[in-house]
Amino acid sequence: MSAPTQDPLTLSLSVNGETHEVRVPARKLLSDVLRDDIGLTGTHVGCEHGVCGACTILIDGRPARACLTFAVQMEGHEVTTIEAVGRPDTLSALQQALHEEHGLQCGFCTPGIVVTFEHYLRENTNPTAEDVRDVLSGNLCRCTGYQNIVVAVLKAAARMRGELA
Amino acid sequence: MSDGFTEIGRALPRKEDRRLVTGRGRYLDDLASPGALHVSFVRSPHAHARILEIDSAEAAEMPGVVGVFTGRDLDHMTTRLRLAPPIEGLQPTELTTLPINKVRFHGDPVACVVATDRYLAEDAAECVTVEYEQLRAVTSIAEAFAPDAALVDDSLSSNLVSHQTLSVGDPAARRAEAHRVVEARFALHRHTHVPLETRGCLADWDDGRAHLNMHIGNQVPHPLRSQLASRLGLSESQVTVMSPDVGGAFGQKIALYREELTVAALSRHLCRPVRWREDRMENLMSAAHAREYECRTRTSVSETGRILGLELEIDEDFGGYCFYPANYMARVIALIMTGPYRIQDYAYEVRVALTNKCGAGPMRAPMAITSWVMEGTIDAIARDLELDPVEVRRVNALGPEDLPYKMPTGEILEDVTPRETLEMAVAAIDVAAFRERQTQARSEGRYLGLGLCTVIESTTYGSEFYKSAGIPGSGHESAWVRIEPSGVVNASVGLMGTGQGYESPLSQAVAEGLGVRSEDVTVHMGNTDIAPYGMGSRGGRGATAGGGTLYLCALKARERVLAIAASMLDLNDAGGLRMRAGQIERMIGDDWQKVGLALTDVARRAYLDPLVLPEGIPPGLDFSQSYDPPAMTYSNSTHACEVEVDLQTGAISIDRYLVAEDSGTILNPIVVSGQQQGAIAMGLSGALLEQVVYDSSGQNLSATLADYLVASPNELPEFEILHHHTPNRRTPAGIKGMAEGGVMGAIGVIANAVSDALAPRGVTIKRLPLTPQSIRALLREAAPSSMKRTQS
Numbered sequence: 001m002s003a004p005t006q007d008p009l010t011l012s013l014s015v016n017g018e019t020h021e022v023r024v025p026a027r028k029l030l031s032d033v034l035r036d037d038i039g040l041t042g043t044h045v046g047c048e049h050g051v052c053g054a055c056t057i058l059i060d061g062r063p064a065r066a067c068l069t070f071a072v073q074m075e076g077h078e079v080t081t082i083e084a085v086g087r088p089d090t091l092s093a094l095q096q097a098l099h100e101e102h103g104l105q106c107g108f109c110t111p112g113i114v115v116t117f118e119h120y121l122r123e124n125t126n127p128t129a130e131d132v133r134d135v136l137s138g139n140l141c142r143c144t145g146y147q148n149i150v151v152a153v154l155k156a157a158a159r160m161r162g163e164l165a
Numbered sequence: 166m167s168d169g170f171t172e173i174g175r176a177l178p179r180k181e182d183r184r185l186v187t188g189r190g191r192y193l194d195d196l197a198s199p200g201a202l203h204v205s206f207v208r209s210p211h212a213h214a215r216i217l218e219i220d221s222a223e224a225a226e227m228p229g230v231v232g233v234f235t236g237r238d239l240d241h242m243t244t245r246l247r248l249a250p251p252i253e254g255l256q257p258t259e260l261t262t263l264p265i266n267k268v269r270f271h272g273d274p275v276a277c278v279v280a281t282d283r284y285l286a287e288d289a290a291e292c293v294t295v296e297y298e299q300l301r302a303v304t305s306i307a308e309a310f311a312p313d314a315a316l317v318d319d320s321l322s323s324n325l326v327s328h329q330t331l332s333v334g335d336p337a338a339r340r341a342e343a344h345r346v347v348e349a350r351f352a353l354h355r356h357t358h359v360p361l362e363t364r365g366c367l368a369d370w371d372d373g374r375a376h377l378n379m380h381i382g383n384q385v386p387h388p389l390r391s392q393l394a395s396r397l398g399l400s401e402s403q404v405t406v407m408s409p410d411v412g413g414a415f416g417q418k419i420a421l422y423r424e425e426l427t428v429a430a431l432s433r434h435l436c437r438p439v440r441w442r443e444d445r446m447e448n449l450m451s452a453a454h455a456r457e458y459e460c461r462t463r464t465s466v467s468e469t470g471r472i473l474g475l476e477l478e479i480d481e482d483f484g485g486y487c488f489y490p491a492n493y494m495a496r497v498i499a500l501i502m503t504g505p506y507r508i509q510d511y512a513y514e515v516r517v518a519l520t521n522k523c524g525a526g527p528m529r530a531p532m533a534i535t536s537w538v539m540e541g542t543i544d545a546i547a548r549d550l551e552l553d554p555v556e557v558r559r560v561n562a563l564g565p566e567d568l569p570y571k572m573p574t575g576e577i578l579e580d581v582t583p584r585e586t587l588e589m590a591v592a593a594i595d596v597a598a599f600r601e602r603q604t605q606a607r608s609e610g611r612y613l614g615l616g617l618c619t620v621i622e623s624t625t626y627g628s629e630f631y632k633s634a635g636i637p638g639s640g641h642e643s644a645w646v647r648i649e650p651s652g653v654v655n656a657s658v659g660l661m662g663t664g665q666g667y668e669s670p671l672s673q674a675v676a677e678g679l680g681v682r683s684e685d686v687t688v689h690m691g692n693t694d695i696a697p698y699g700m701g702s703r704g705g706r707g708a709t710a711g712g713g714t715l716y717l718c719a720l721k722a723r724e725r726v727l728a729i730a731a732s733m734l735d736l737n738d739a740g741g742l743r744m745r746a747g748q749i750e751r752m753i754g755d756d757w758q759k760v761g762l763a764l765t766d767v768a769r770r771a772y773l774d775p776l777v778l779p780e781g782i783p784p785g786l787d788f789s790q791s792y793d794p795p796a797m798t799y800s801n802s803t804h805a806c807e808v809e810v811d812l813q814t815g816a817i818s819i820d821r822y823l824v825a826e827d828s829g830t831i832l833n834p835i836v837v838s839g840q841q842q843g844a845i846a847m848g849l850s851g852a853l854l855e856q857v858v859y860d861s862s863g864q865n866l867s868a869t870l871a872d873y874l875v876a877s878p879n880e881l882p883e884f885e886i887l888h889h890h891t892p893n894r895r896t897p898a899g900i901k902g903m904a905e906g907g908v909m910g911a912i913g914v915i916a917n918a919v920s921d922a923l924a925p926r927g928v929t930i931k932r933l934p935l936t937p938q939s940i941r942a943l944l945r946e947a948a949p950s951s952m953k954r955t956q957s
């Protein structure tokens with residue numbers, strides 16, 4: 001049994017500013033292609049039905065669920081993953097604040113949260129705690145109870161506004 | 166908290182954060198394994214059915230499929246799991262690796278498809294045809310115990326898989342002489358753990374060495390290795406378990422599951438790496454469930470609310486399979502039920518039922534219902550006698566003069582502070598002011614409630630506890646500490662973190678014992694060839710058992726280091742020496758002064774110039790230590806919570822939440838606060854939203870995260886935490902352990918708060934979860950018939 005969706009296609013994907021040629025079937029999820037075919041394993045797969053938010057990436061700068069997207073849909077679009085945000089020795093302001101405020105425990109949901117708020121804080125420089133909770137409601141975290149994530153996002157926002165060293 | 170500690174108690178940020186926050190963590194599914202095969206399990210659509218025939222011919226011919234394996238195949242490759250500990254009232258059970266004759270719940274795995282990729286494996290799994298003969302499903306405790314109930318496990322005499330009773334003192338006499346006998350009921354619903362990372366494993370059989378490398382996120386690598394070796398007929402030298410970063414576990418990643426054993430057996434059978442990652446539906450349906458209990462208390466009380474005697478009945482719905490002895494969780498609940506209160510006349514009866522649901526296992530605070538039952542009972546007494554619930558707590562609470570306190574079950578409470586945390590919480594919440602606000606609000610038609618819940622949290626189970634409770638197992642832990650020739654410190658322990666953040670606090674325990682900076686210590690965990698055999702992470706044992714053992718091991722290392730240093734300084738002994746931040750210091754006059762000798766110098770001598778070491782001191786700096794904690798250590802806390810219930814919608818909003826907690830000496834306050842917040846969140850999420858739902862035919866109706874609801878930040882409050890630190894005098898450094906009490910307290914306090922809010926409407930919470938629908942149903946039931954008519 002061979003369905004058309006199983007036949008590999010050659011795709012050219014732009015991820016984190018680099019072009020990747022991959023041969024994958026049309027049915028292959030973007031989350032799986034990023035992880036298996038491009039080797040970017042920071043995008044985590046927690047539910048594969050769009051609820052948990054662990055796989056959140058940016059498509060043309062807007063947050064999206066990689067598990068609800070086929071890689072084949074991404075030709076002509078720019079994909080940004082957690083790997084483009086900071087490195088262990090050069091954390092972004094948000095990542096640094098999450099570290100300082102203990103805004104993560106197991107870390108599985110964290111890349112999705114970082115990607116969500118890297119985008120959000122660019123457009124919303126002075127959010128309230130309530131705003132942050134509202135946006136964060138798209139990302140499940142089973143470990144922290146969210147409180148320290150909220151504190152960290154507010155701290156990062158303050159730093160990005162230059163109000164906090 | 167001082168005790169002169171310099172490293173223990175530091176707010177040291179977590180060492181693992183930098184990799185995790187940048188997406189550079191390595192979780193199971195991030196491990197590359199070129200050429201690995203992928204599996205997909207065929208699962209039962211029925212709750213209870215005989216397997217008549219499995220037809221895999223079509224699936225076997227599909228693209229990429231390497232093979233389809235059934236319970237019969239696996240029975241040749243693995244041994245069965247027999248659980249028959251010598252526990253009175255526990256029926257022995259035996260499980261095949263995959264079911265052969267019968268499925269026992271919706272989602273039970275009946276066959277395993279192996280293919281070259283996951284998509285192809287799933288395609289083929291859909292084409293495996295299984296012919297079933299459906300049987301009547303047992304979907305509740307009442308059905309399980311009915312005289313004509315279908316047998317869930319055909320080899321047992323009944324569905325009552327475990328039954329224990331105990332009576333201490335004379336509860337019946339206390340009932341006869343009581344001012345009042347107060348009865349209360351508590352039904353906790355079925356939960357599941359929902360780690361964000363589902364289960365999975367990568368088994369890599371090395372045929373030349375006849376060795377299995379098992380990559381798997383697991384809390385207890387060594388016991389898992391023992392299980393794997395035994396079930397595969399291998400020696401423990403032939404299995405290495407490697408646990409990478411783990412995306413949460415909460416008790417779900419302890420047992421060797423049938424799927425994991427299947428994957429390991431197939432890797433060996435096929436001589437190929439084989440991997441499995443379950444999807445979320447599988448995780449919600451068939452990983453492990455927890456917490457489904459029905460409890461009843463009967464309390465004999467005096468006029469002042471003093472508890473004279475307590476009788477408890479616990480029934481547990483254990484699901485279809487025993488991956489743990491069936492008495493495992495429920496009996497601990499019964500053992501610690503009296504918790505913070507002075508009660509000596511006590512009886513319990515614990516019954517565990519097999520049903521056609523997913524098997525139960527421990528979930529963060531396996532004894533979670535305990536505090537709700539005890540504190541709900543206290544509130545029931547207060548309601549019944551029209552007393553202030555705070556006063557009823559006061560007249561019964563253990564105070565310093567009662568300690569050490571032997572509970573009626575023989576468990577010893579010492580260095581706990583339940584009365585102190587109660588008073589801290591009561592003062593912080595200002596109960597009198599709340600009552601005024603509550604009265605005012607009621608006059609405006611708004612329903613506010615205040616709940617209290619005092620928790621005695623059993624944290625670290627020593628071997629003595631297991632022995633006296635008749636549970637097979639040990640509570641000890643093992644560690645090694647090595648100072649390398651360069652002076653850096655490596656250490657290891659048998660724990661395996663699954664997100665708690667062990668790396669900083671455990672390095673602090675080593676650093677404190679040895680006299681170095683925590684930053685210079687690396688703690689290695691999760692690889693059974695590197696770590697010493699330990700009992701792993703479960704309960705709240707990480708700090709006491711893991712941290713305690715590392716601390717003791719580091720003290721041993723320090724003694725050697727100082728002995729060598731003394732000889733290097735031409736001193737007779739190390740009496741006047743200590744080490745701080747890796748520098749040797751000597752007491753001169755009343756001051757500790759650096760002497761220009763560092764750990765690096767000592768290490769160089771120990772490794773590279775051993776001939777000049779003092780007589781009797783061997784070369785190298787390599788230490789190991791095991792430690793068995795006391796029978797049980799306890800932390801304690803009091804939770805307080807203010808809620809408002811909207812009568813029109815049934816919605817509950819939490820206006821304030823605080824906890825006063827005493828978890829003894831804490832290794833790292835950052836990590837402890839995270840555990841406190843996370844545990845409360847998990848308790849509230851469970852009490853308010855989560856629920857595994859089976860219909861009357863045993864179909865699981867909560868198999869997505871849109872159906873099994875986990876709290877988002879919008880449902881959770883800010884947590885205020887008041888600290889109280891009473892060291893345990895019997896553990897290394899006074900450590901007590903923690904991380905589960907928050908769940909216990911949250912479940913009890915929210916139920917009590919909602920009962921308080923709805924008291925004027927005649928509603929008492931006897932059943933969780935507290936969804937808007939369930940609150941509305943309670944209000945409708947309680948409403949006078951005239952109101953029902955107008956509402957309908």
